[in-house]
Amino acid sequence: MKYYRSHALVCVDPECLAKGAHEVLDALQDELVAQGLIEEVQVLETSRIGGCANGPELMVYPEGVHYAGLTVDDIPYLVEEHFLKGRIVKKFLAPIPKRVDEELGPPQAKEVRVVLRNCGKIDPENIEDYIAEDGYLALAKVLTEMTPEQVINEVINSGLRGRGGAGFPTGKKWQLVRQAPGNPKYVICNADEGDPGAFMNRRVLEGDPHSVLEGMIIAAYAIGASQGYIYCRAEYPLAVRTLNIAIQQARAFGFLGENILGSGFSFDIEVRMGAGAFVCGEETALMASIEGRRGEPRPRPPFPAVKGLWDKPTNINNVETYANIPQIILRGASWFASMGTERSKGTKTFAIAGDVKRTGLIEVPLGITLREVIYDVGGGIKDDKAFKAVQTGGPMGGCLPAEYLDMEVDYESLTAAGSIMGSGGMIVMDEDTCMVDIARFFMEFTQDESCGKCVPCRVGTRRILEILERICAGQGRHGDIEVLEMLCEQIKNTSLCGLGQGAPNPVASTLKYFRSEYEAHIYEKRCPAKVCRALITYEILPNVCTGCTVCARNCPVEAITGARRQTHVINPDICIRCGICMQVCNFNAVVVR
Amino acid sequence: MDVRDAPDVLSVVQTAVTRHGTSREALIPILSEVNQALGYLPTAALTEIHRLLKVPGSQIFSVASFYRMLSTKPRGEHVIQFCESAPCHVVGGREVWQALQDALHLNPGETSADGKWTLLTTSCLGICGVGPVVVIDNDVYGNVEPEQIPEILARYA
Ligand SMILES: Cc1cc2nc3c(=O)[nH]c(=O)nc-3n(C[C@H](O)[C@H](O)[C@H](O)COP(=O)(O)O)c2cc1C
Ligand code: SF4
Ligand code: SF4
Ligand code: FES
Ligand code: FES
Numbered sequence: 001m002k003y004y005r006s007h008a009l010v011c012v013d014p015e016c017l018a019k020g021a022h023e024v025l026d027a028l029q030d031e032l033v034a035q036g037l038i039e040e041v042q043v044l045e046t047s048r049i050g051g052c053a054n055g056p057e058l059m060v061y062p063e064g065v066h067y068a069g070l071t072v073d074d075i076p077y078l079v080e081e082h083f084l085k086g087r088i089v090k091k092f093l094a095p096i097p098k099r100v101d102e103e104l105g106p107p108q109a110k111e112v113r114v115v116l117r118n119c120g121k122i123d124p125e126n127i128e129d130y131i132a133e134d135g136y137l138a139l140a141k142v143l144t145e146m147t148p149e150q151v152i153n154e155v156i157n158s159g160l161r162g163r164g165g166a167g168f169p170t171g172k173k174w175q176l177v178r179q180a181p182g183n184p185k186y187v188i189c190n191a192d193e194g195d196p197g198a199f200m201n202r203r204v205l206e207g208d209p210h211s212v213l214e215g216m217i218i219a220a221y222a223i224g225a226s227q228g229y230i231y232c233r234a235e236y237p238l239a240v241r242t243l244n245i246a247i248q249q250a251r252a253f254g255f256l257g258e259n260i261l262g263s264g265f266s267f268d269i270e271v272r273m274g275a276g277a278f279v280c281g282e283e284t285a286l287m288a289s290i291e292g293r294r295g296e297p298r299p300r301p302p303f304p305a306v307k308g309l310w311d312k313p314t315n316i317n318n319v320e321t322y323a324n325i326p327q328i329i330l331r332g333a334s335w336f337a338s339m340g341t342e343r344s345k346g347t348k349t350f351a352i353a354g355d356v357k358r359t360g361l362i363e364v365p366l367g368i369t370l371r372e373v374i375y376d377v378g379g380g381i382k383d384d385k386a387f388k389a390v391q392t393g394g395p396m397g398g399c400l401p402a403e404y405l406d407m408e409v410d411y412e413s414l415t416a417a418g419s420i421m422g423s424g425g426m427i428v429m430d431e432d433t434c435m436v437d438i439a440r441f442f443m444e445f446t447q448d449e450s451c452g453k454c455v456p457c458r459v460g461t462r463r464i465l466e467i468l469e470r471i472c473a474g475q476g477r478h479g480d481i482e483v484l485e486m487l488c489e490q491i492k493n494t495s496l497c498g499l500g501q502g503a504p505n506p507v508a509s510t511l512k513y514f515r516s517e518y519e520a521h522i523y524e525k526r527c528p529a530k531v532c533r534a535l536i537t538y539e540i541l542p543n544v545c546t547g548c549t550v551c552a553r554n555c556p557v558e559a560i561t562g563a564r565r566q567t568h569v570i571n572p573d574i575c576i577r578c579g580i581c582m583q584v585c586n587f588n589a590v591v592v593r
Numbered sequence: 594m595d596v597r598d599a600p601d602v603l604s605v606v607q608t609a610v611t612r613h614g615t616s617r618e619a620l621i622p623i624l625s626e627v628n629q630a631l632g633y634l635p636t637a638a639l640t641e642i643h644r645l646l647k648v649p650g651s652q653i654f655s656v657a658s659f660y661r662m663l664s665t666k667p668r669g670e671h672v673i674q675f676c677e678s679a680p681c682h683v684v685g686g687r688e689v690w691q692a693l694q695d696a697l698h699l700n701p702g703e704t705s706a707d708g709k710w711t712l713l714t715t716s717c718l719g720i721c722g723v724g725p726v727v728v729i730d731n732d733v734y735g736n737v738e739p740e741q742i743p744e745i746l747a748r749y750a
Contacts, residue, residue, distance in 0.1 A: 235715070277659060
């Protein structure tokens with residue numbers, strides 16, 4: 001077989017041809033001949049290299065370098081630099097899509113935007129924009145017309161429940177803090193948002209920070225606090241910056257600081273940054289972190305409402321909880337309570353991720369069904385594949401199967417189904433997802449993030465992870481399922497904080513709803529979704545293979561044999577299941593079993 | 594790094610302490626700022642913080658070792674953070690991780706022998722809408738495909 005030092009693939013799809021791909025191809029051939037490189041560099045025609053938007057495009061292997069927007073005139077320089085001197089030509093590199101705002105599109109049908117209403121609409125760095133949208137009007141109303149008790153009653157009547165996870169009634173919590181003896185009292189905003197896949201809070205902080213500040217100031221008035229903290233994760237530098245600007249502007253306008261709006265009530269807010277520990281989202285760990293200590297949870301009771309920051313009564317709520325407050329005050333408790341279900345009122349933001357057509361942020365009234373969220377708002381499953389499961393509530397949530405698509409989304413029904421509302425992450429998975437692999441994956445996360453303080457969480461999650469890793473590696477044993485179930489039960493009942501208590505949920509829920517997949521892995525040594533490498537084999541279909549040799553040349557371990565125009569064969573003992581042959585075969589002759 | 598270019602550890606600590614004060618609650622903000630300025634927390638910095646804040650050294654170290662963003666080991670010239678959370682994982686993060694491994698041969702947390710790269714894994718960065726996500730220094734790359742890894746890394750050559 002002829003040996004080439006590199007392969008240059010030119011895309012010859014209609015889009016690229018229209019932009020002169022043929023001319024580029026010819027120029028490339030000519031120039032390689034002229035430089036005496038044609039024996040070393042193989043030029044191939046291919047399709048769909050990049051986005052097709054800025055062709056002609058060229059891909060060079062083995063470096064894997066992707067050039068785009070080439071013209072005939074660029075070729076001599078490119079050949080000299082890249083193929084002769086071995087230097088990548090930066091100016092021809094295809095632009096790599098950087099972070100873009102795909103998060104928040106125009107509202108879809110069935111969306112109701114309360115918390116997100118200003119996001120993308122107002123300039124978050126300009127307080128006057130917020131004021132023009134009735135900003136700080138609720139604060140003015142509270143300070144001039146309402147007693148703290150009236151504010152608390154309004155929030156209780158609205159039915160608002162905490163958006164940070166457990167769903168504790170917000171007005172009730174405020175009342176407890178107000179009644180708790182001790183001074184001073186604190187107000188904390190939990191902006192740690194550590195759940196993978198959740199970015200609802202970030203968007204509010206970056207897009208409408210004043211709504212959170214206003215909510216906190218109203219809470220402070222209601223409970224009688226003079227100092228507040230926003231604990232924001234350090235992974236959100238833009239949110240921290242936006243908050244600090246907003247706080248300064250609110251001070252300048254007299255909404256924060258001494259004697260707010262001449263009412264005699266004083267309150268100020270500081271931002272504190274986390275330092276990369278998931279468990280700090282748990283309220284007692286968060287307060288330890290603000291105090292400058294390791295972020296380890298402590299047993300509750302005493303609850304923060306009684307003994308919180310520096311042992312003083314403390315109200316802690318999530319970003320979204322606070323952002324709802326000004327609207328509740330302005331539009332009234334009954335307006336808010338008109339949305340949602342019997343026990344879960346208002347709207348909820350969700351971050352939809354995974355295999356769904358429209359990923360991103362949404363805000364929907366509670367009580368909407370999962371099907372409506374995934375199909376009507378999310379546009380359905382990508383590539384029109386089949387829905388397999390949806391994971392709600394982050395790493396302490398569960399995976400729900402298709403039977404639950406018509407379930408109404410509220411706190412109680414999610415919990416009854418073995419998942420949780422959590423902070424609103426929603427990961428949609430299609431038929432190609434292996435549920436054992438997913439359970440393993442979440443366990444890896446919680447095991448890694450366990451603060452290590454208590455044994456069931458620290459050791460138990462490790463045991464579960466070891467068993468799951470073994471099952472995915474094809475070494476599952478009889479009895480594994482039963483041990484997993486026992487461990488899930490014990491960890492849930494004996495861990496100190498919500499992390500350990502919720503950690504088994506992804507495993508328990510997949511065991512419950514996708515048990516046959518575990519069984520296939522363990523007893524039949526088969527991964528039905530064809531994901532777990534140890535349990536799959538690659539094969540070439542003899543009647544489809546054209547003998548083009550592409551797969552054999554690309555296999556990194558030379559597991560494929562076969563002569564040109566003859567059927568190729570994979571040797572399973574050598575194959576490392578990297579899947580490259582399947583990607584490169586232009587005839588879909590390679591299959592996984 | 595050339596010793597002459599190294600920011601002076603003591604003056605970095607002093608600046609951070611001046612900004613945040615010497616109360617106990619200032620400890621994490623100070624550690625974060627020093628870590629940001631120096632890339633990690635050298636022993637000299639921890640000792641100086643201990644002297645200024647009068648917090649026991651063992652407690653400073655216990656805090657510094659608890660948080661993922663604080664590092665007591667030097668880091669490479671470029672820090673690569675790979676998002677290993679589920680939303681990125683299910684949209685192809687695993688293949689991207691493999692490509693990073695192929696290119697760098699580093700375990701998470703390791704720095705390459707030439708001091709050029711440090712490879713870290715991170716949990717969700719909240720930009721899952723464009724997953725898989727890789728962050729190099731302060732540049733965020735979204736919708737990353739495994740084939741793009743060599744090219745992305747080449748930008749830092
Ligand atoms: C491990 C763990 C992580 C948590 N992470 C968060 C978080 O990132 N954001 C949040 O608001 N609440 C989080 N919580 C819930 C908080 O402990 C607390 O219940 C919440 O901030 C209360 O606010 P709410 O009543 O407005 O929901 C977490 C809980 C646990 C156990
Ligand atoms: S349950 Fe886990 S995270 Fe929570 S305190 Fe125990 S060890 Fe720490
Ligand atoms: S999966 Fe990878 S190792 Fe196996 S035959 Fe295909 S290319 Fe070769
Ligand atoms: S070599 Fe078998 S299809 Fe290409
Ligand atoms: S999971 Fe990767 S950014 Fe959220």
